[in-house]
Amino acid sequence: MGHIQLLEKVKKIPPAYQQEVEDFIDFILSKKQPTAALKKGAQRKLGLLKGKLQMADDFDDPLEDFKDYM
DSSP states (O other): OOHHHHHHHHHHSOHHHHHHHHHHHHHHHHHHSOOGGGSOOOOOOTTTTTTTOOOOTTTTSOOGGGGGGO
């Protein structure tokens, strides 16, 4: 399909749907561009949050709310 044929078809689309066509074209074009997420970032340091999180001593104990179901 040539550019002229494509343009003629786009002109025939009702104005209410033209925004959807534009959004779809933008979506297709964005798929071709490389993303920054593929680049490898800085290495994370181990133990960064050590001592900042605590878990309750009874974490593994059954919950009172489920006593009726056990």
